[in-house]
Amino acid sequence: MINHFLKENFEVVALVRNIPSGTKESLSYTAFSLNEPFNEVVFQNSDCFIHCAYVKSDAAPESEMINIEGTRKLLETCNKYNVKKRIFISSLSAESGSMNSCKSGYAHQKFECEKLFSASDEIGRAHV
DSSP states (O other): OHHHHHHTTOOEEEEESSOOSSOOTTEEEEEOOTTSOOOGGGGTTOSEEEEOOOOOTTTOTTHHHHHHHHHHHHHHHHHHTTOOEEEEEEOGGGTTSSGGGOOSHHHHHHHHHHHHHHHTTOOEEEEO
16 A cells, blocks of 8 residues: 555655664654554644554454544544545445444454544545
8 A cells, every 4th residue: 555655656654563674765654553642743734544553352352442442543633633534444344234243353343443434524445
């Protein structure tokens, strides 16, 4: 995804768990975790925010709280800095129509995050 936007001449700031070595023109990295405070300055002057972070349940037993509350905090930060375009990378497993029909914790969490994006009236969906 990063390479696509770089080819289209966008400046990209990637929020990542581990900052990779090496550099590319128009690309910067910022350390990020859904369950830790983050540097909001990267949202200043941003035109678009693409959310594809996810904490797996086997990596953290409290993953539901981390994923849903982390998404809520990210959207609040987008509001604070007036980031107009917001895209959430979800999953077809979340397209079951209701929270009760989600067949896994993953689907349920993705569904809940979709609801947060929908509530902000600014959802862009890409399903992987």
